[in-house]
Amino acid sequence: MRHLTLRSKPVGSLLALLGxxxxxxxxxxxxxxxxxxxxxxxxxxxxxxxRGANSGGPYxxxxxxxxxxxxxxxxxxxxxxxxxxxxxxxxxxxxxxAYSNQSQAVIPPGGSGSENVLYNFNVGSDPKLPYAGVVxxxxxxxxxxxxxxxxxxxxxxxxxxxxxxGSWSESVxxxxxxxxxxxxxxxxxxxxxxxxxxxxxNxxxxxxxxxxxxxxxxxxPGSSGWTESVLYAFTGASDGREPYARLLFDAxxxxxxxxxxxxxxxxxxxxxxxxxxxxxRGSSGWTESVLYAFxxxxxxxxxxxxxxxxxxxxxxxxVFAGASGYGAVFKLVPGTSTWTESVVHxxxxxxxxxxxxxxxxxxxxxxxxxxxxxxxxxxxxVVFELRPGSKAGWRERLIHTFADAPAGNPVAGLVxxxxxxxxxxxxxxxxxxxxxGxxxxxxxxAPASTGGWTxxxxxxxxxxxxxxxxxxxxxxxxxxxxxxxxQAGGAQGSGMVFEIMH
Numbered sequence: 001m002r003h004l005t006l007r008s009k010p011v012g013s014l015l016a017l018l019g020x021x022x023x024x025x026x027x028x029x030x031x032x033x034x035x036x037x038x039x040x041x042x043x044x045x046x047x048x049x050x051r052g053a054n055s056g057g058p059y060x061x062x063x064x065x066x067x068x069x070x071x072x073x074x075x076x077x078x079x080x081x082x083x084x085x086x087x088x089x090x091x092x093x094x095x096x097x098a099y100s101n102q103s104q105a106v107i108p109p110g111g112s113g114s115e116n117v118l119y120n121f122n123v124g125s126d127p128k129l130p131y132a133g134v135v136x137x138x139x140x141x142x143x144x145x146x147x148x149x150x151x152x153x154x155x156x157x158x159x160x161x162x163x164x165x166g167s168w169s170e171s172v173x174x175x176x177x178x179x180x181x182x183x184x185x186x187x188x189x190x191x192x193x194x195x196x197x198x199x200x201x202n203x204x205x206x207x208x209x210x211x212x213x214x215x216x217x218x219x220x221p222g223s224s225g226w227t228e229s230v231l232y233a234f235t236g237a238s239d240g241r242e243p244y245a246r247l248l249f250d251a252x253x254x255x256x257x258x259x260x261x262x263x264x265x266x267x268x269x270x271x272x273x274x275x276x277x278x279x280x281r282g283s284s285g286w287t288e289s290v291l292y293a294f295x296x297x298x299x300x301x302x303x304x305x306x307x308x309x310x311x312x313x314x315x316x317x318x319v320f321a322g323a324s325g326y327g328a329v330f331k332l333v334p335g336t337s338t339w340t341e342s343v344v345h346x347x348x349x350x351x352x353x354x355x356x357x358x359x360x361x362x363x364x365x366x367x368x369x370x371x372x373x374x375x376x377x378x379x380x381x382v383v384f385e386l387r388p389g390s391k392a393g394w395r396e397r398l399i400h401t402f403a404d405a406p407a408g409n410p411v412a413g414l415v416x417x418x419x420x421x422x423x424x425x426x427x428x429x430x431x432x433x434x435x436x437g438x439x440x441x442x443x444x445x446a447p448a449s450t451g452g453w454t455x456x457x458x459x460x461x462x463x464x465x466x467x468x469x470x471x472x473x474x475x476x477x478x479x480x481x482x483x484x485x486x487q488a489g490g491a492q493g494s495g496m497v498f499e500i501m502h
Contacts, residue, residue: 031465032083032105035071039089048096049074052084053165055102059086060165064122066090075465075491076167078116078499082106083166113442113458114501115466118142118168118483119160121494125149127156127172128494130485132188132246133412133472137195142497143173144472144485145185145199149494150175154183154204157197157219157226160497168497173197173226174219178204181228182215187246187306188472192253196220198231200243200257205233213241213262216255216279216286231255231286232279236262239288240275245306246359250313255279256291258303258317268296273322274303276315276332276339291339292332294319299341300328305413308360308368316344316368318356323347326354326375329368329386344368344394345386349375353382353398359413359473363420368394371410371424376401380408383424383445399453400445406431406457407441411471417480421446423458425470425484432462439468439489442482442500459500461486467496 034049046066050059051074062074077083086099121127128149134142141161150156154176160168176182182201189199197219204212213236219226234240240259248256255278262272273296279286294301301322308316315332322328323346332339347353353372360370368386376382380402386394402408407429414424422445430438439462445453462468467486474484482500490496 032074032077032085032107033071034074034085034087036087036100038070041089041091043091044089045092046090047072048088048090050086050088050099051165051167052086053081055084055104057084057086058164059084059099060163060167062167075117075120077105077107078166080107081166115459116499116501117466117490118497118499119170120465120491120496121146121149121170122492123494125151126170126492126494127158128153129487130495130497131186131471131487133474133484134497135189135191135475136477136483137191140477142168142483143189143197144497145187145189146495147184147186147487152177154178155185155201157185157189157199174228176201176204178212180205180233181230182217183212186244190247190249192249197226198247198255200245200247202242202244202260205230206235208236209241214243214259216243216247216257232288234259234262236271237265238263238272238293239290240277241272243277244304248307248309250309253281255286256307256315258305258307260302260304263290263293264295269294269301273301274319276303276307276317291315292341294322296322298323298346299343300330300346303330304357305359308362310362310366315339316360316362318358318360318370320355320357320373325349326352327356327372329356329360329370345384345396347372347375351375351377351398351401352396353384357411358424361414361416363416369399369414369416369422371413373409373411378403380404380428381410381426383410383414383422400455402426402429404428404430404438406460407443408438412473415474415476415482417476422453423474423476423482425472425474427469427471429460431457431460432468434462435468435489438462439466440470440486442470442474442484444502458482458502462489465489465491467498 046068052059089097127146129147134144157174183204185201205215206213213234216232241262242260263275265272273294276292300319320327326347326349328346329344354375355373383400407426409428411427428437432439442459467489
């Protein structure tokens with residue numbers, strides 16, 4: 001700890017005498033705690049705190065409203081960076097003093113697994129509960145969805161942009177109203193080549209369903225902001241209902257996705273067993289077609305997440321119900337007029353794994369990798385590999401079985417780096433007891449020379465103002481750092497966007 005005395009210059013009749021205490025950031029918490037002596041002016045109603053990446057500025061204001069107390073915690077610092085802080089005192093009429101003397105905080109390198117909080121979602125009308133992960137644009141900005149929050153508390157599409165001082169700024173691109181435009185998006189977004197964003201809402205749209213049957217939407221950037229348009233509103237009948245999953249483009253610009261319900265409506269599934277659908281762009285808009293409707297028997301039911309293409313144009317996905325009763329991995333092969341579905345692997349429950357919720361990924365050899373939320377030897381989920389065989393079909397291998405502590409119950413899929421390492425998240429895991437069932441982790445699986453895999457925990461959530469319960473897919477940047485969201489926790493309890501250095 002060091003004590004720095006800072007004195008601001010008087011502005012008119014406003015004189016602020018500020019002494020600033022900086023408690024250097026702890027590498028694990030990634031927080032700088034600031035404190036200062038109160039101003040001796042009777043007209044001062046609070047203070048502003050500014051931060052810059054370079055000595056002498058420019059500085060960016062950190063607090064969204066005037067800080068009434070003489071302390072502030074900056075949890076948006078990055079490991080290995082140096083920051084420069086100044087403060088001002090604010091009068092009752094909004095007059096602000098000149099900057100105080102500058103103080104410096106050096107954040108030690110965090111090393112592998114250290115977390116940078118890029119943005120904490122706030123209370124009020126700010127976005128809340130980001131269930132899905134984030135995506136990059138070409139400029140390095142991040143985009144995502146939140147299930148709730150926004151002007152109408154029906155979810156949002158948000159953007160966070162890196163600033164020159166190392167912080168990130170958030171803006172809401174669209175507030176869903178819960179009506180025809182959609183409501184409560186669960187899935188991550190996808191860009192087209194022109195910079196337009198596409199996604200799904202699991203509610204809103206058609207009023208045939210109690211909360212709406214869900215939509216596919218597009219957000220188009222313009223000089224005055226982003227414009228939302230609904231490409232398709234599900235009716236809840238044979239076309240599908242409640243698309244929880246992200247979308248997938250093919251090379252021709254068609255969109256593919258899944259719906260949790262709808263399709264075959266009958267005794268097996270009273271609201272339908274779910275569909276795989278395609279949206280084709282035409283001169284008069286987009287046309288939806290159902291590639292496959294699950295019947296809830298041996299073929300499975302309820303696809304919760306997105307799809308993956310192989311090099312031959314076949315589609316792969318997961319259902320968390322039907323088949324053996326514990327979910328399955330399925331394959332769709334295109335034909336001249338229809339697609340043919342087959343079950344690649346039906347989970348048997350118990351040690352084999354149960355209830356796959358997350359996306360699948362394929363490696364260069366055509367092997368499939370994914371997660372199951374439960375099952376395994378101890379019942380806390382598994383990471384599995386499926387290898388295609390010429391005679392015996394697909395062969396499953398469990399490459400990791402979770403054991404609750406330190407990690408348990410993966411909901412999201414996996415991401416692979418250039419070295420063939422796999423990364424993912426667990427929603428729970430009792431390394432931290434601050435959350436019911438544990439707070440969740442980021443984990444790594446590294447291929448071993450012996451043919452096996454080495455499991456390690458990269459980051460444990462739930463410490464201090466850290467987030468918890470990550471449920472969205474991770475993404476990687478060019479240097480191997482990981483980015484994602486937690487649907488809860490953070491400084492305000494509404495979730496956060498994070499970076500994990502690696």
